[in-house]
Amino acid sequence: MSDGDAELEARLAAQEEFEPPAGFVEQANVSDPDIYGQFEENWPNCWRAAAELLDWYEEYEQVLDDSNPPFYKWFTDGKLNVSDNCLDRHLDERGDEAAIEWVGEPVDEDNVTYTYEELHREVNEFAAALLDMGVGEDDVVTMYMPMIPQLPIAMLACARIGAPHSVVFAGFSADALATRMNSADSEYLVTCDGYYRRGDPLDHLAKANEGLDGVEHDVEGVVVAERLMDGDGFGHDLADNQHAYADLVADQAGAEVDPVERDAEDMLFLMYTSGTTGKPKGVKHTTAGYLAWAAWTSQAVLDIKPEDTYFCSADIGWITGHSYIVYGPLALGTTTMMYEGTPDYPERDRLWEIVEEYEATQLYTAPTAIRAFMKWGAEFPERHDLSSLRLLGTVGEPINPRAWKWYYQHIGDEECPVVDTWWQTETGGMMITGLPGVKKMKPGSAGPPLPGLDVRIVDTKGEEVKAGRAGYLTVQKPWPGMLRTLYKNDERFIQEYWAEYSDTDSSDPDDWIYFPEDGAKIDDEGYITVLGRVDDVLNVSGHRLGTMEIESAIVGVDGVAEAAVVGGDHEIKGEAVYAYVILEDGYEGDEEMRGRIVEGVEDAIGPIARPEQVIFTPELPKTRSGKIMRRLLEQIANEEELGDTTTLRNPEIVEDIQQQVQSD
Numbered sequence: 184m185s186d187g188d189a190e191l192e193a194r195l196a197a198q199e200e201f202e203p204p205a206g207f208v209e210q211a212n213v214s215d216p217d218i219y220g221q222f223e224e225n226w227p228n229c230w231r232a233a234a235e236l237l238d239w240y241e242e243y244e245q246v247l248d249d250s251n252p253p254f255y256k257w258f259t260d261g262k263l264n265v266s267d268n269c270l271d272r273h274l275d276e277r278g279d280e281a282a283i284e285w286v287g288e289p290v291d292e293d294n295v296t297y298t299y300e301e302l303h304r305e306v307n308e309f310a311a312a313l314l315d316m317g318v319g320e321d322d323v324v325t326m327y328m329p330m331i332p333q334l335p336i337a338m339l340a341c342a343r344i345g346a347p348h349s350v351v352f353a354g355f356s357a358d359a360l361a362t363r364m365n366s367a368d369s370e371y372l373v374t375c376d377g378y379y380r381r382g383d384p385l386d387h388l389a390k391a392n393e394g395l396d397g398v399e400h401d402v403e404g405v406v407v408a409e410r411l412m413d414g415d416g417f418g419h420d421l422a423d424n425q426h427a428y429a430d431l432v433a434d435q436a437g438a439e440v441d442p443v444e445r446d447a448e449d450m451l452f453l454m455y456t457s458g459t460t461g462k463p464k465g466v467k468h469t470t471a472g473y474l475a476w477a478a479w480t481s482q483a484v485l486d487i488k489p490e491d492t493y494f495c496s497a498d499i500g501w502i503t504g505h506s507y508i509v510y511g512p513l514a515l516g517t518t519t520m521m522y523e524g525t526p527d528y529p530e531r532d533r534l535w536e537i538v539e540e541y542e543a544t545q546l547y548t549a550p551t552a553i554r555a556f557m558k559w560g561a562e563f564p565e566r567h568d569l570s571s572l573r574l575l576g577t578v579g580e581p582i583n584p585r586a587w588k589w590y591y592q593h594i595g596d597e598e599c600p601v602v603d604t605w606w607q608t609e610t611g612g613m614m615i616t617g618l619p620g621v622k623k624m625k626p627g628s629a630g631p632p633l634p635g636l637d638v639r640i641v642d643t644k645g646e647e648v649k650a651g652r653a654g655y656l657t658v659q660k661p662w663p664g665m666l667r668t669l670y671k672n673d674e675r676f677i678q679e680y681w682a683e684y685s686d687t688d689s690s691d692p693d694d695w696i697y698f699p700e701d702g703a704k705i706d707d708e709g710y711i712t713v714l715g716r717v718d719d720v721l722n723v724s725g726h727r728l729g730t731m732e733i734e735s736a737i738v739g740v741d742g743v744a745e746a747a748v749v750g751g752d753h754e755i756k757g758e759a760v761y762a763y764v765i766l767e768d769g770y771e772g773d774e775e776m777r778g779r780i781v782e783g784v785e786d787a788i789g790p791i792a793r794p795e796q797v798i799f800t801p802e803l804p805k806t807r808s809g810k811i812m813r814r815l816l817e818q819i820a821n822e823e824e825l826g827d828t829t830t831l832r833n834p835e836i837v838e839d840i841q842q843q844v845q846s847d
């Protein structure tokens with residue numbers, strides 16, 4: 184490192200605030216600081232600004248109907264279609280421009296560009312194929328697909344015909360697919376033969392078929408996209424109800440399907456996410472509010488303009504990919520990138536290679552990836568010209584100031600604002616983050632809430648806490664992108680998100696407060712630092728996993744009597760899964776058992792939930808009332824000083840467990 188570099192690093196390390204770069208502010212979509220005051224004064228009508236980004240068949244009558252909280256309705260009686268908004272309306276001006284740039288993993292394979300015209304054509308053809316297969320309006324179509332263009336095509340085709348989709352992350356297991364199809368009563372599946380990861384073809388259809396075996400109702404139709412190249416196939420035969428994607432669209436060549444008029448509040452999609460119980464929750468998002476939110480935040484926060492080449496490295500199987508690879512960017516008529524693979528294959532400069540080649544203008548990624556980039560070293564980004572980048576973003580978990588500054592310096596060359604965006608599957612889109620053309624940045628803090636949002640940090644009684652104190656994050660007014668309910672489970676919707684701080688007997692919307700189950704603190708300037716989940720949900724590499732789901736997978740393994748799962752700190756992943764396991768008599772806590780437990784978790788959920796450590800113990804530390812002391816288990820995983828153990832029924836067990844963790 185030269186003296187100049189060292190000086191720069193020292194300056195950055197000490198600096199706690201960063202003004203938005205002037206060059207960025209000059210051209211930003213939003214740069215007027217008055218927006219905050221204006222939105223507050225004009226709430227809820229301020230959200231007309233989001234609705235105006237969309238094309239409507241019929242204008243809405245009311246911005247917000249809050250007569251039956253927490254079942255809010257936005258843009259009531261408006262009629263529109265999401266596929267029309269993401270495709271048709273751009274054809275005149277941007278038909279020949281790229282809508283999707285797709286980069287496959289094998290470097291010797293050709294990348295694929297879909298212009299708006301081409302994407303529109305294939306979405307129409309696939310929509311016609313779905314109709315032909317019998318998919319009707321409001322039938323839930325499940326998609327179990329990796330990062331291939333057929334995934335957004337299938338999503339948009341569903342939106343076109345008014346069939347909600349439920350996308351299941353391709354890295355989830357067969358069991359996870361079956362659970363989600365059963366829960367959503369979904370009779371249709373779109374999947375693929377396989378895909379590439381770190382140089383190997385993966386047999387995805389085998390997993391999909393295994394999942395289909397677990398579906399309890401009749402499955403009417405399955406579509407299989409062929410992603411693998413010649414010679415990499417697994418010799419699959421398609422069953423009677425399975426159709427090759429390529430054949431279906433070929434049969435429908437040139438077909439046009441009129442987009443159905445959907446009501447503003449009609450369901451656009453379901454997305455399953457983890458909660459405190461063992462059963463994933465089907466988060467329901469609607470047509471107008473969700474799309475307006477995805478589009479408005481894409482414009483105001485990601486600063487997307489039609490001529491951009493915007494790159495989000497998330498997977499479409501998660502909400503980030505839904506809102507900020509597919510819907511937000513396409514609603515704005517820009518070029519959105521999709522890439523298959525991992526950031527370290529074939530080399531650790533994969534992302535930088537793509538940014539350079541496509542002259543990407545924004546990059547939106549996760550802190551876990553940034554921490555890995557940091558560990559690999561600045562030499563990898565330095566090999567490439569990244570000067571096309573104008574804005575950087577992060578999402579999914581808190582970003583530590585060191586990683587933030589590394590990103591700002593080595594990727595953004597101190598010329599790109601970094602937006603640290605806090606939000607959730609349930610919120611539909613971004614909620615807390617500074618508008619990059621307006622607000623200064625404070626590394627480690629997500630920033631102030633977006634204009635028009637009422638976010639407060641409260642104590643257990645719901646009273647606002649003082650600046651600097653830790654408390655609970657709450658959102659005290661509704662917003663257009665919010666989830667409307669949990670699929671077929673209004674009761675759980677209220678229990679999970681509202682019961683904590685609301686007067687659930689009241690019909691006054693002021694008495695209803697949304698609780699995202701995160702801890703946070705706020706500073707004197709209204710900047711919020713999110714501290715992490717306060718429920719039994721882990722955040723592993725930005726992926727949300729329920730401890731109960733993992734525990735029930737472990738208890739399902741032969742010989743396991745009881746299990747407790749907690750998150751331990753991890754340098755790259757943020758959190759890692761630590762499993763404390765009690766075996767039944769006659770079973771050994773050996774390598775074989777450990778292997779079976781890991782396999783059990785991978786089968787039930789997927790490799791993302793794989794335990795970092797499995798710790799066998801004859802007992803779990805429990806309070807006198809029989810509750811497992813999870814906090815203690817976390818402290819043990821992190822090799823931290825333990826708090827008071829005298830309230831335990833079995834304090835002697837603690838030392839045993841500690842020794843095991845340390846020796847592993």
Ligand code: PRX
Nearest residue numbers: 578579580581604605606607608713716727
């Ligand atoms: O704990 C928060 C964390 O991720 C949770 C939401 O996870 P999920 O629904 O999977 O959505 C992830 C992508 C939006 C939140 O409850 N989280 C998300 N973004 C941040 C964050 N924590 C801190 N800072 C963030 N920027």
